[in-house]
Amino acid sequence: xxxxxxxxxxxxxxxxxxxxxxxxxxxxxxxxxxxxxxxxxxxxxxxxxxxxxxxxxxxxxxxxxxxxxxxxxxxxxxxxxxxxxxxxxxxxxxxxxxxxxxxxxxxxxxxxxxxxxxxxxxxxxxxxxxxxxxxxxxxxxxxxxxxxxxxxxxxxxxxxxxxxxxxxxxxxxxxxxxxxxxxxxxxxxxxxxxxxxxxxxxxxxxxxxxxxxxxxxxxxxxxxxxxxxxxxxxxxxxxxxxxxxxxxxxxxxxxxxxxxxxxxxxxxxxxxxxxxxx
Ligand code: C2E
Ligand code: CA
Ligand code: CA
Ligand code: CA
Numbered sequence: 001x002x003x004x005x006x007x008x009x010x011x012x013x014x015x016x017x018x019x020x021x022x023x024x025x026x027x028x029x030x031x032x033x034x035x036x037x038x039x040x041x042x043x044x045x046x047x048x049x050x051x052x053x054x055x056x057x058x059x060x061x062x063x064x065x066x067x068x069x070x071x072x073x074x075x076x077x078x079x080x081x082x083x084x085x086x087x088x089x090x091x092x093x094x095x096x097x098x099x100x101x102x103x104x105x106x107x108x109x110x111x112x113x114x115x116x117x118x119x120x121x122x123x124x125x126x127x128x129x130x131x132x133x134x135x136x137x138x139x140x141x142x143x144x145x146x147x148x149x150x151x152x153x154x155x156x157x158x159x160x161x162x163x164x165x166x167x168x169x170x171x172x173x174x175x176x177x178x179x180x181x182x183x184x185x186x187x188x189x190x191x192x193x194x195x196x197x198x199x200x201x202x203x204x205x206x207x208x209x210x211x212x213x214x215x216x217x218x219x220x221x222x223x224x225x226x227x228x229x230x231x232x233x234x235x236x237x238x239x240x241x242x243x244x245x246x247x248x249x250x251x252x253x254x255x256x257x258x259x260x261x262x263x264x265x266x267x268x269x270x271x272x273x274x275x276x277x278x
Contacts, residue, residue, distance in 0.1 A: 023082075026071070026076055027083050029065060030063070030076055030080060030083075030085050030089070031085065033065075034088060034089065036066075038063055038064050038065065039061065039062070039063055039089070040061075040062045040063075040064065040264055040265065041059045041060065041061060041062065041100070041264075041265065042059070042060045042061075042062050042262035042264050042268075043057040043058070043059055043060070043263055043265070044060060044255055044260060044261065044263070045057050045259050045260045045268075045271065045275075046058065046254070046255045047253065047255070047259050048252070048254075049243075049246065049247050049252055049253060049254050050247075050252075054272075054275050055112055055113075056111060056112050056147070056253075057111060057114055057115070058115040058117075058149070058262070059093065059096075059097050059115065059116050059117075060117070060262045061073050061077070061089070061093060061117075063076055080119075081120075084121070086119045086121045086122060087121070087122060087125065087126055090118065090119060090126070091131060093116055093117075094116060094132060094146075095135055097114050097116055097135075097146070098135040098138065098139045100265070101114055101139065101141055101145050102140070104269070107269075109269065109272040109273070112145075113144060113146060113147055113174065114145065114146060114147070115146075115147040115148070115176060116146060116148050117148075117178065118148045118149065118154075120151070120153065120157050123150060123154055123157070123161045123164050124161060124164075128164060128168060129164065129167045129168045129171060132148075132168060132171065132173055133171055136173075142172065143172030146173045147173070147174040147175070147196070147197065148168065148173060148174070148175055149177075149178040150165065150175065150176070150177065151177070151179050152177060152179065152180065152182065152183030152185055153183060155177070155185075156183070162193065165193075165194045165195075166194040169194040174196045174197060175194055175195045176195070176196065176197035176198070176233070177193075177198050177199065179201040180199055180221070180225065181200055181203075181204055182201045187224055187227060187228070191228065195228075195230060196231060197230055197231040197232075197233060198225040198228065198231070198232050198233065199234075200218075200221055200233065200234045200235065200251070201235070202237075203236075204217060204218050204221055205218070205234055205235070205236045205237055205246070205256070208242050209239075209241070215245070218246075219249065222249045222250070226250065231253065232250075232251045232252050233251070233252065233254075233255060234246045234255070234256070235255045235256060236255075236256050236257075237254050237255065237256030237257075237258045237259070238256055238257045238258050239258055240258070242256075243258055
């Protein structure tokens with residue numbers, strides 16, 4: 001048993017060393033990624049649960065590494081947050097999204113609003129209200145064209161984060177609370193926060209297929225969201241059964257593979273042509 005324990009320990013050390021080496025590599029390469037045009041955005045449609053119409057989309061960062069291929073955001077975003085690279089990266093995302101909304105508009109394609117993920121690092125250290133304003137004004141867009149998605153843990157960073165969010169919301173940009181239900185906030189903690197929208201985490205949607213416990217939990221999460229009087233979005237909706245349940249419970253907006261995976265610029269532009277209201 002002792003021998004086994006020792007091996008486990010050694011393996012653990014080696015894999016942590018490998019992991020940090022890998023993070024160092026990612027950090028170095030990520031530094032160049034913006035300048036070398038290796039970053040792209042994918043857009044995932046958000047559909048009104050009642051009318052079936054496109055009401056917006058979420059912009060999701062994609063990195064195509066020259067040697068390693070596609071690197072998932074779950075891998076590089078944490079590295080970007082730890083190294084501070086999330087600041088130039090996040091700035092690029094907001095700039096790109098605003099330019100893209102304008103470009104679609106010029107082609108007669110209307111996307112009511114685009115959601116952008118914002119890290120707590122951006123919220124705490126960057127002049128976010130100003131950055132958002134500048135990008136919107138540059139493209140002659142109303143602030144209602146943008147929603148920023150922040151997680152519960154970002155908001156729980158404290159008063160600075162909340163004050164910044166309030167300032168952003170005062171300019172007319174919408175705020176969504178991402179991954180709702182995964183944190184430990186109570187209803188009273190969420191009350192009075194500057195938020196317009198709750199995005200129910202996809203783990204709850206997935207658990208709907210697990211039987212009555214999953215349904216009971218989802219039901220409670222939706223009830224909590226409704227009590228806060230906010231727009232409710234369900235993410236990660238993959239099948240007709242999940243959709244029907246969420247519609248029946250009064251969820252407002254649906255996002256997930258059932259309607260579409262996140263699509264790169266050209267593919268999403270084609271999607272807009274097919275799903276145009278005109
Ligand atoms: P998230 O904000 O919770 O985004 C939702 C994730 O669920 C996305 O993964 C999306 O592709 C995936 N998804 C959507 N519908 C379905 C579905 O029906 N089934 C399943 N299984 N998955 C679905 P993705 O694109 O890999 O992004 C992962 C995370 O990386 C995001 O989670 C977000 O936290 C972060 N991220 C992505 N782009 C950005 C960004 O521009 N800035 C920041 N700060 N974080 C980002
Ligand atoms: Ca999100
Ligand atoms: Ca989410
Ligand atoms: Ca997430």
